[in-house]
Amino acid sequence: MQINEQKEKNLQKQLRREAINRNWKLFSQSKLGMIGLAIVTFFLFLALLQPVLFFTGLWSQGVYNPVVGYDRITETKLVVECPKEYPTPEYENYASCPGDGEVQKKMLYLAQGVEVGDMYEVYLQPAPPSIKHILGTDSLGRDVFSQIMEGSQVAFVLGLLSATLGVGISTILGTVAAFYGGRVDRYLMRQSDLVLMLPTLPLLFIISAFAELKIWHLAVVLGVIGGLGGSVITIKSQALQVKVKPFVDSARITGGSQRKIMFSHVLPNVAPLALLFMVFSVTGAIASESVLSFLGLLNIDMSWGLMIYLSQTDGFIFSGLEYWWLILPAGLSVTFLAGGFYLVGRGLDDVFNPRLRKR
C-alpha cells in the first residue's frame, strides 16, 4: 500500500514535470512572449539588485537612498554678468547667456565677495549621467537609477499583490456562480455589472481624497475592484464549460462531495484562464499606480509615476531632451514593464488557447 502511494506520487510528479516542459516548449515558440519574459526578468533583477547593493555596502545609504539620499556634484564655472542688450560680441541673443561653463553673477547673491571673472564652484542639480550615477541625479540630488530600482520594487509588489488578490476573488466567485447557479449566480452577475459600471479612476480619486493610500492599500482596492468586475463573468462561462464535461459527472457518481468536485476538478481547469487574467491585470495595476502617483494622490515615498510627477512640477518636462534622464527612464520603465507583462500574457494565451496555435 505504502509503495503504491509512493509510486503514484512519483508518477504524478513526473506527469506534472512533463506538462510543464511541454507548456514551456509551446511558450518559448512565441517570440513576443519570450521578449516579454526577458523584460520582466530584467526589471525583477533591477528590483532585487538594489537591496543587495545596499547590503554589501557597495552603495552607501546616504548617497544612493532613493528618497533621502543626496550627492553633491560640483562644477567650477566662470562668473559673468549678462548684458542688458543683445547682440554683443560675446553673446548673440538672450538665450546664449550664460553659455557653457559660465554662471550669472546675480544667481550667486548668497555668496559674498564674488566678482565677475572669478571661478566659482556651483552645485549641479540635476546632474547629468556619470560613472558614479548611471542615470544622473534629480533636482534634489538623488540618484535616478536607484529611484528606478525602488520604483520597480513598488511595481512588482503592487502588481503581483493586486493581481493575485483579484484573480483569487474572481476565480472563486466565478466558479461558485457557475456551480450553484440560480440566485447566487444572478446576484453575482448583477454585482459585477455594478462594478463594471463604476468608473475606476474617479473612484480611486475619491478614495484617495479621504484615505491616505499606501501602496498595499491601493493593491487591495485594485484587487477587489478587478476581482469583482468583468473577469467573474468570463471565468464563470469557462467554468460552465468545464462543469458539463464527463469527468465531473463521473466524479459525482463516485460520490465526490460538491466542494470536493468544485475545488479539485473544476478549479484546476479554470486555473489557466485565471493565470492569463492575472498577467493582464498586472498591466492595469501598474498603470493605475503610476497615474495616481503622477497626479500626486498617493502617499508613497518613490515610484515611477512620482518621478514623472516631480519632473513635471519641477518644470523639466518641457525642457525636451536636455534633461532626458529625468523624463525618459521613468516613463519608459512603466511602459516596458506593463508591455512586458502584456506580452507574457500573449505568450501564455498561445499556450492555453489551442485554437490559435500555428499548425
Next chain:
Amino acid sequence: MIVVFFIFLVSSYLLFNAIPGNAFSNLLLNPNLPPDAYEKVLQTYGLDKPLFERVQLYVVNFFKGDFGYSYKYYPQTPIELIAERLPRTLMLFSVVNIISFYTGFFVGKVLAWRRGTKSETWITVTSVFSYTVFYPWFALMMLWFFGYKLGWFPIGKFLYPEKWYDAPFDSDIIFAMMIKFVVVISILQFIAYTVSRGIEALSIRRNIRFTSLVLIFIGSYFYWNTGEALARKPYAADIAYHMILPVLVVTIVAFAGTALLTRTTMMEVLKEDYILTARAKGISQKRIRDRHAARTALLPVVTSFIFTIVTIIDGSVLTEQIFSWPGMGQLLLQSVLNEDIPVAMAAFSFVGVFALLAHLIADISYSYLDPRIRIKSQG
C-alpha cells in the same frame, strides 16, 4: 438595470459619507460661504437627520437635479457647472471614439490577415507599445514635441482667450452647434451606408458611398458659409484647432486596444469552415476579409468597445488634466482635490449615469448585431 443604478447611487453616497470628520459640516465652516447657502446645503442633504433618511433624501434630490451649491464656485450649482462642461467632453470624446474605433478595427483586420509576416510583428509591437504606454507621460511628450518644439499646435486650453474678447456669444453655443453638426454628419453617413449595403454590385456601391461623401462635404461647406454659421466659423475653427492634438494623442493610445482585440477574434474566425468554403468558391481575398471574416469578428469588438466607454471616461480625466481642457473629467478631479463635495458627488453620479446608458446601448446593439440573439428573443 434600474436596481443596479439605485445601488450605485446609494453606494456612492455612502462612499462620500465615509469621508472622515463629516466633510459636509466641516466645509460648511468655510467663512466664504454665505449663511443662506449654509442653510440650503444643510436642508438639501438633511445633515441633521439619521443616515437612512439622508440616503433617501439624496436619491430624491438626484432625480430633482438638486445638489445644493458648489463650495468653490459659490453661486453656481453643480448642475450648472456640469451643463457647462459636459458639451466640451462630449465633443472631444465623440470625435476620438469614432476615429479610434475605425482605425483600430481596420488595423486589427489587416493584422490578422497578414499573420506571420514581418510587418505583422512590427505593427503588433507598435500597438502593444501604444496599448501599454504610460499615458500621461506619453501625452506630455507629445505636447512637448508638437506644441512646444515644433509649435504646430497650442499647448493646452480649448480656445485662445484673446480671440474671444469681443465675441458676441459664449463658447458653449459654439460647442452645441459643433456637436449638432458632427451628429448630423454621422447620421447622414450612416444612412448612406445602410442604403447602399443591400446593393450587391461592388462598383455601384462604391460610387454611391463616394457621392454621398462628396455631397456631405459640399453641404457642410455651404452650411459653414451661410447666415449665422458664417459669423461663428472663426470661433469654431479656433476650438477645432485646439482639439487636434488631444484627439491625435488619445486616438494613438485608444486604437490599439480595439486593434489587438479585432486581431484575436478575426484569427479565430479565419479558422472557421465557411472561410475555407469561400476560398474554394474563388471569391477575392479582399472580399473574404471584409465581408466574410470581418463581419463576424465585429461582434465582440463592438461589445468590448462599448464597455471601454467607461475606460474612456476614466481616461478623459487624465486627458483633460494634461491638456487643460475644461470638461467633466477635470471638474471631477478638481472638485475632489478641492474637497468641493457637492460638485464631486454630482459629477460622479453623472459619470455613473453615462456608464449605465452605455451598457444599455451595448445590450441593445448586441441583439441588433447578432441575429441569433434577435431571433431567439422573438420566439
